[in-house]
Amino acid sequence: MITTDICIIGAGPVGLFAVFEAGLLKMRCHLIDALPQVGGQLSEIYPQKPIYDIPGFPDIKAQDLVDNLMEQIAPFHPSFTLGERVESLERQADGSFHITTNEQTTVHCQVVVIAGGLGCFEPRKPDIAGLEEFEGKGVAYMVKNPELFRDRRVVLAGGGDSALDWTVFLANIAQEVTLIHRSDSFRGAPDSAEKVFELAKEGRINLILQSNITSISGNGHLQEITIAAKDKTVTKLATDHLIPLFGLTPKLGPIADWGLQIDKAAIQVDTTDYSTNVERIYAIGDINTYPGKLKLILCGFHEAALMCQSAFKYVYPSQKLSFKYTTVNGIPTF
Amino acid sequence: MIHITIEDLNGDREPIEIPEGISLSLMEVLKASDYPILATCGGMALCATCHVGVLEGADALPPVNDAEGAMLDTLPDADADSRLACQLRVDDTINGAVFRLRAT
Numbered sequence: 001m002i003t004t005d006i007c008i009i010g011a012g013p014v015g016l017f018a019v020f021e022a023g024l025l026k027m028r029c030h031l032i033d034a035l036p037q038v039g040g041q042l043s044e045i046y047p048q049k050p051i052y053d054i055p056g057f058p059d060i061k062a063q064d065l066v067d068n069l070m071e072q073i074a075p076f077h078p079s080f081t082l083g084e085r086v087e088s089l090e091r092q093a094d095g096s097f098h099i100t101t102n103e104q105t106t107v108h109c110q111v112v113v114i115a116g117g118l119g120c121f122e123p124r125k126p127d128i129a130g131l132e133e134f135e136g137k138g139v140a141y142m143v144k145n146p147e148l149f150r151d152r153r154v155v156l157a158g159g160g161d162s163a164l165d166w167t168v169f170l171a172n173i174a175q176e177v178t179l180i181h182r183s184d185s186f187r188g189a190p191d192s193a194e195k196v197f198e199l200a201k202e203g204r205i206n207l208i209l210q211s212n213i214t215s216i217s218g219n220g221h222l223q224e225i226t227i228a229a230k231d232k233t234v235t236k237l238a239t240d241h242l243i244p245l246f247g248l249t250p251k252l253g254p255i256a257d258w259g260l261q262i263d264k265a266a267i268q269v270d271t272t273d274y275s276t277n278v279e280r281i282y283a284i285g286d287i288n289t290y291p292g293k294l295k296l297i298l299c300g301f302h303e304a305a306l307m308c309q310s311a312f313k314y315v316y317p318s319q320k321l322s323f324k325y326t327t328v329n330g331i332p333t334f
Numbered sequence: 335m336i337h338i339t340i341e342d343l344n345g346d347r348e349p350i351e352i353p354e355g356i357s358l359s360l361m362e363v364l365k366a367s368d369y370p371i372l373a374t375c376g377g378m379a380l381c382a383t384c385h386v387g388v389l390e391g392a393d394a395l396p397p398v399n400d401a402e403g404a405m406l407d408t409l410p411d412a413d414a415d416s417r418l419a420c421q422l423r424v425d426d427t428i429n430g431a432v433f434r435l436r437a438t
């Protein structure tokens with residue numbers, strides 16, 4: 001088990017800067033992020049985009065800001081669990097927490113700070129009757145191991161890049177591949193779209209356009225899907241697997257079940273210290289909400305500083321906090 | 335003034351007046367008008383929580399850009415009149431248009 005003072009969920013810019021503010025108060029941090037690298041949306045979505053509203057930087061590339069933050073917090077030796085998603089939170093008798101990830105990594109901490117940004121990106125689920133019943137029993141929302149589909153019958157649904165790319169890839173592995181798309185054209189990735197049309201022409205895949213899957217059925221495992229075309233014809237297709245690929249959508253994930261006050265997918269906080277309604281849990285950055293909230297990195301930095309001043313009492317209950325400037329005291333590393 | 339009409343999830347229509355020269359996206363106007371738009375990603379065409387249908391005035395709108403097109407293609411329920419409100423600027427091109435909110 002990993003033991004730390006503060007467990008920060010989300011290693012985006014605000015989560016990273018919280019390590020610095022915590023470090024000034026001699027509080028150690030462990031960060032968990034579902035993405036395989038630090039930086040949150042800055043590194044994942046727009047690493048090369050310039051940001052113009054970081055105080056002191058007329059412009060700075062998103063990835064450079066992340067790199068600078070990593071350098072800034074290095075003296076405080078934060079530890080990281082990356083590529084894992086926080087699944088559960090368990091309150092201990094002394095008020096501290098055990099946090100467990102989907103890979104069973106466990107962290108013991110005095111304070112939890114949610115700096116989850118947009119939330120976790122989860123697969124978007126289409127409205128298909130019976131879909132959830134067959135999750136893990138023939139229905140999967142991503143291709144983790146293509147070998148699972150070798151010599152099987154696979155139906156893919158969707159029209160984005162990943163639907164096209166996996167159709168092309170699985171055409172060489174699966175016994176039978178069918179791609180179902182609601183429209184008759186694909187707007188993204190013209191190369192992949194062309195390949196899909198070619199494979200269909202050669203008879204190596206089934207391409208069903210202008211159609212949607214309306215329901216699925218089976219006996220303990222997926223066996224059949226029902227397809228409705230735009231012209232109202234309904235057909236049934238036997239299959240072993242269904243892979244709906246409709247992109248990812250940001251969700252709060254398991255955090256939504258922790259008893260926190262949530263308003264429109266954001267966590268409500270008290271602006272005196274960015275605490276939530278649950279003692280020892282704070283929320284900072286884009287994931288929180290309060291009157292006047294602005295989703296800005298600089299606001300998240302401010303929230304991180306105030307949060308740490310408040311969290312101190314849980315980490316050092318018998319000590320009195322005295323505020324110190326870095327210009328006077330430097331960086332008290334540990 | 336720019337005039338648009340919004341049809342909510344119940345099918346009720348309401349006109350909105352927006353001063354000209356305002357630098358906002360349709361998503362921002364919808365949020366400011368208290369429509370139930372999450373706009374989780376803040377306008378980067380990443381979450382599609384501002385998905386709208388264009389019932390009238392689609393021809394005058396600027397074409398779908400790459401980011402918007404890629405996102406719309408991934409949606410299970412998008413159709414020919416689908417747009418992302420965050421990618422539509424509030425200017426003359428949307429004057430007179432009627433938008434339908436889509437459940438997300």
